Amino acid sequence: MKVLIIGGGGREHAIAWKIAQSSKVEEVFIAPGNAGTEKDQKIQNIAITDIKLLIAFAKNKKIDLTIVGPEVPLSKGIVDSFRKNNLKVFGPTKLAAQLESSKDFSKLFMRQNKIPTAEFATFTDINLAHAYVNKKGAPIVIKADGLAAGKGVVVATSIEEAHKAIDSMLSQNLFGTAGATIIIEEFLEGEEASFIVICDGKSVLPLASSQDHKRLLNSDLGPNTGGMGAYSPAPIVTKEVHKKIMDQVITPTIQGMKKNGIEFTGFLYAGIMIDKDSKIKTLEFNCRMGDPETQPILFRMKSDLFTILYAAANQELAGETIEWESGSALTVVMAAKDYPAEPVLGDEIIISNSSDKDSFIFHAGTVLKNNNLITSGGRVLGVTAKGSTLKIAHKNAYNLLKKIKFNGAQYRSDIGQKALK
Numbered sequence: 147m148k149v150l151i152i153g154g155g156g157r158e159h160a161i162a163w164k165i166a167q168s169s170k171v172e173e174v175f176i177a178p179g180n181a182g183t184e185k186d187q188k189i190q191n192i193a194i195t196d197i198k199l200l201i202a203f204a205k206n207k208k209i210d211l212t213i214v215g216p217e218v219p220l221s222k223g224i225v226d227s228f229r230k231n232n233l234k235v236f237g238p239t240k241l242a243a244q245l246e247s248s249k250d251f252s253k254l255f256m257r258q259n260k261i262p263t264a265e266f267a268t269f270t271d272i273n274l275a276h277a278y279v280n281k282k283g284a285p286i287v288i289k290a291d292g293l294a295a296g297k298g299v300v301v302a303t304s305i306e307e308a309h310k311a312i313d314s315m316l317s318q319n320l321f322g323t324a325g326a327t328i329i330i331e332e333f334l335e336g337e338e339a340s341f342i343v344i345c346d347g348k349s350v351l352p353l354a355s356s357q358d359h360k361r362l363l364n365s366d367l368g369p370n371t372g373g374m375g376a377y378s379p380a381p382i383v384t385k386e387v388h389k390k391i392m393d394q395v396i397t398p399t400i401q402g403m404k405k406n407g408i409e410f411t412g413f414l415y416a417g418i419m420i421d422k423d424s425k426i427k428t429l430e431f432n433c434r435m436g437d438p439e440t441q442p443i444l445f446r447m448k449s450d451l452f453t454i455l456y457a458a459a460n461q462e463l464a465g466e467t468i469e470w471e472s473g474s475a476l477t478v479v480m481a482a483k484d485y486p487a488e489p490v491l492g493d494e495i496i497i498s499n500s501s502d503k504d505s506f507i508f509h510a511g512t513v514l515k516n517n518n519l520i521t522s523g524g525r526v527l528g529v530t531a532k533g534s535t536l537k538i539a540h541k542n543a544y545n546l547l548k549k550i551k552f553n554g555a556q557y558r559s560d561i562g563q564k565a566l567k
Contacts, residue, residue: 153215156510157437168452182509259402266331292324355383375561442475483554
């Protein structure tokens with residue numbers, strides 16, 4: 147079998163790495179990939195991002211399955227285009243991907259289908275938005291409606307911060323058209339977990355739970371990012387909470403989409419806030435695997451990922467199961483200097499004594515230049531390790547991280563601390 151993976155970040159490196167392990171897969175192509183996938187002899191980088199050219203490549207190479215990693219091509223309808231050309235592809239259609247590409251669509255959908263979520267209001271008028279914040283007070287959350295690479299959310303701890311966020315999106319066009327409409331919602335107390343399932347339009351197969359760390363700095367301080375680290379499993383997702391999420395969020399979402407005439411296929415990611423009484427509310431939906439959650443989740447997976455995704459692409463997911471390693475896995479993201487505002491790129495990365503069987507360095511923002519490893523994106527590496535306990539996985543990941551150097555490297559030193567406590 148031949149597999150094409152669309153994307154070039156840490157999530158896509160992890161998917162390609164895992165797919166390449168399948169005995170059923172002969173060739174793995176990734177478009178465009180990164181330095182980590184380029185250095186992997188089992189994976190071939192393809193310098194194509196245009197959807198029409200990707201379709202031509204898939205036809206020419208007789209690709210058996212295409213897996214779409216990032217949200218942008220999904221929002222542009224890459225899955226629809228591949229299917230129109232009779233190419234097997236795993237991912238949601240453009241209409242289904244609205245669950246992520248429009249927060250306004252997502253929030254209204256949750257309200258209509260009685261899926262627990264935060265109270266919210268949608269605005270395009272800056273004066274009405276400011277008036278709403280004055281009425282509600284802080285803390286409060288301001289979100290850009292469209293895709294903003296995980297950075298379009300401001301958790302404002304003061305009224306002043308909320309007004310500044312509104313101005314930056316509606317007046318200063320910080321996120322362009324993605325921020326032309328904003329959602330203002332209540333601040334939820336609790337602990338957040340990432341809950342990701344595989345869907346084939348009829349059946350649902352949950353992946354292991356995980357927890358992301360979205361803020362830049364330790365103790366969940368600083369600006370929101372695309373994610374600074376994650377671990378799996380997340381102890382806060384107990385059997386009771388798992389059942390609640392499936393019954394109150396996942397199942398009503400799949401059924402609600404079907405009622406709207408939309409069959410959901412692909413990964414469905416629900417960001418869930420869990421309070422001290424184990425009550426849940428849905429923060430957001432993504433229509434792809436999370437990044438960096440993919441890295442620790444797939445590092446723990448014992449089953450053949452290709453077999454499962456190929457079955458899902460054929461609407462034959464029913465009966466598939468996933469076997470997991472019993473311990474934990476943890477990923478620490480190393481980011482470029484000045485990320486997330488204006489990351490400094492082009493610095494050389496030095497890695498001494500690479501990973502062993504219990505650790506791995508997934509690449510995100512990297513390129514090879516004259517055989518040197520160079521930073522090319524805000525989030526650079528996902529330093530990943532596993533262990534029989536989270537404490538051991540944590541120690542292994544940070545020990546590996548000490549062997550990596552590049553100018554101005556940023557990372558959090560408290561990934562997994564909530565669970566360790």
